[in-house]
Amino acid sequence: MKEYILFETKLYVKNRKNLFLILGVAVFVLGLLFYIPYQRVENIDDKIESEALAVRNAIAYVPLHEVEQGTYSDEYGYYDHLLSESSAIASQEVAITMFDDLNQYVTAGLQVTDSRIQSHEEGYGSLPQEFIVPLAQSLREREVYEYLQENNLQIEPNAENGANMLVIGIRWFSAVCFLFILFLSCDILTNDNEHKTIISAYPIDANRRLIGKLIIQSLVTIVALTSLFAAGYLISSLFFDIGTMTYPVPIYLSGEFTAVPTSIFIFTFIVLFLFFMIHMILFSALLNVLFRNKYLNIFIGGLLYILSFLFSSQVSFFRFAPINYFDPAAVLRGDLAVQFNQSSNDWITAIIILGLWSAGYAAILSFVFARKNRVKLEQIKGGSAA
Numbered sequence: 001m002k003e004y005i006l007f008e009t010k011l012y013v014k015n016r017k018n019l020f021l022i023l024g025v026a027v028f029v030l031g032l033l034f035y036i037p038y039q040r041v042e043n044i045d046d047k048i049e050s051e052a053l054a055v056r057n058a059i060a061y062v063p064l065h066e067v068e069q070g071t072y073s074d075e076y077g078y079y080d081h082l083l084s085e086s087s088a089i090a091s092q093e094v095a096i097t098m099f100d101d102l103n104q105y106v107t108a109g110l111q112v113t114d115s116r117i118q119s120h121e122e123g124y125g126s127l128p129q130e131f132i133v134p135l136a137q138s139l140r141e142r143e144v145y146e147y148l149q150e151n152n153l154q155i156e157p158n159a160e161n162g163a164n165m166l167v168i169g170i171r172w173f174s175a176v177c178f179l180f181i182l183f184l185s186c187d188i189l190t191n192d193n194e195h196k197t198i199i200s201a202y203p204i205d206a207n208r209r210l211i212g213k214l215i216i217q218s219l220v221t222i223v224a225l226t227s228l229f230a231a232g233y234l235i236s237s238l239f240f241d242i243g244t245m246t247y248p249v250p251i252y253l254s255g256e257f258t259a260v261p262t263s264i265f266i267f268t269f270i271v272l273f274l275f276f277m278i279h280m281i282l283f284s285a286l287l288n289v290l291f292r293n294k295y296l297n298i299f300i301g302g303l304l305y306i307l308s309f310l311f312s313s314q315v316s317f318f319r320f321a322p323i324n325y326f327d328p329a330a331v332l333r334g335d336l337a338v339q340f341n342q343s344s345n346d347w348i349t350a351i352i353i354l355g356l357w358s359a360g361y362a363a364i365l366s367f368v369f370a371r372k373n374r375v376k377l378e379q380i381k382g383g384s385a386a
Helices: 002-014 016-039 044-061 064-069 079-097 102-122 135-150 162-174 177-185 190-200 206-239 262-291 294-307 328-333 335-339 347-385
Strands: 248-253 256-261
Touching: 002 016, 002 190, 002 206, 016 162, 016 177, 016 206, 044 079, 079 102, 102 135, 135 248, 135 256, 162 177, 162 206, 162 262, 162 328, 177 206, 177 262, 177 294, 206 262, 206 347, 248 262, 248 328, 248 347, 256 262, 262 294, 262 328, 262 347, 328 335, 328 347
Parallel strands: none
Antiparallel strands: 248 256
């Protein structure tokens, strides 16, 4: 078994397709170093400006005669909350532009989020959606602000530091990691045909071969990706600030948002990503057995990826299908729970569902391998009898 694993590892590492995909991730990680500062990603100055404009437009939406009377109908009952939100955003602007006081920015930020959450609870009436900050965003921001205050940390004015770039890189890569793993594993079994003579020399059955391939692809891919993102973190720390692994990142669990240190977010993502990758590798192996064509693997996988944007887990079947968990970081942040309006779509549920489906794929593959082996033995016996 050891010799076979070494052989498969060499094949996997030297595969041009795999090298090209890993190179693509390397280019992506390096690109973040230029894109994030250039586009001012997560810059609080830009955030204040856009939010101040949005709340002013929302206030202007309320009819003037309602404002002059000082009493608002139920349709515009949110007006006082908008005024409170506008005042708090102005306090944030003063804290940053005049005093460079990040602590006061966080204190005013809590007032902003509380006003928004209360408005959501009481209803925004006929206010157009473009003026409304989503409830999930307000809940996330409140958790981050509270975490910063409780742990005496300052908010980062932008994403130009190693820790924040690492989190952003993980989130953006996660959106396409389904396709990344699909291309990596699309020929997990079909490539055996190219080395049939060598593989037949190893006295290993199909089940153990699959286990070996699963271990190799999972470990090598995890090590390669971890190394690339770690290198990106170190390089960004040289050009910018190193950041801190205790900085809060919002995650979603059991129907609630909470803030955790960056290190916990990264570790949890790696665990969830590992389950997702094992699921994808076994899924590709099953498609290889059924269709014996890596291009058909890619087509079916791509079709499922498109369908993941179209179907909601409110449909009873899809609620328990892996299609809801194709973006691990979105699951971890609660984006999919909000999108599908399904509070159970958290990362623990994702691990359970991915694990159950993976076990199902493994059982089917084991049955198919056993059946093929039985047929082969019967053919050998038949030939011997003849």
